[in-house]
Amino acid sequence: AQKITQTQPGMFVQEKEAVTLDCTYDTSDPSYGLFWYKQPSSGEMIFLIYQGSYDQQNATEGRYSLNFQKARKSANLVISASQLGDSAMYFCAMSLGGGADGLTFGKGTHLIIQP
């Protein structure tokens, strides 16, 4: 069975610093997708970034990038120049096969940006 592990329950980071949120995954399927979602205190789930298992380059979306290390089965989210509005829960998730079986989520990391 697939599994997502986020080892940092909480993180405190100074504003404007870069942040790395860890995510490791476990699957024997060669075809999979990795997602990161942000959940602010208001509760909504916001899609940030996607990486496919066959993608050659690391995904980037504005200040977000995904450090994808396939051999290590890790998909860490990097947030550059953190802002106070980045304070939120962050979830790593994985989809398998055709994507119709839904996402498996990690337990999340609570990121707090300090001024």
Next chain:
Amino acid sequence: NAGVTQTPKFQVLKTGQSMTLQCAQDMNHEYMSWYRQDPGMGLRLIHYSVGAGITDQGEVPNGYNVSRSTTEDFPLRLLSAAPSQTSVYFCASSFGLQHSPLHFGNGTRLTVT
């Protein structure tokens, strides 16, 4: 563009009561799903549907029923609520492809006393 709309936002039930959480999307997505979020547990898949008339169980389906009569709607039914079903419920939809991100509703906070 409304996206994924969930109702109600909050609900309190007594043990044994039944209710339906509503979910509608206007993005013509084939794939719809229900998740529950519990503290320290992340999100867990309850049921999903890959199209009208097709549903399947996720990781935690017990105590919940779903149906998909139209592409737009995917209601979640609690047949006999239990305190263990106290949670935040999210409906989500996508094009159902591996690279398609899920679009989430704003969630329903359910308390069962």
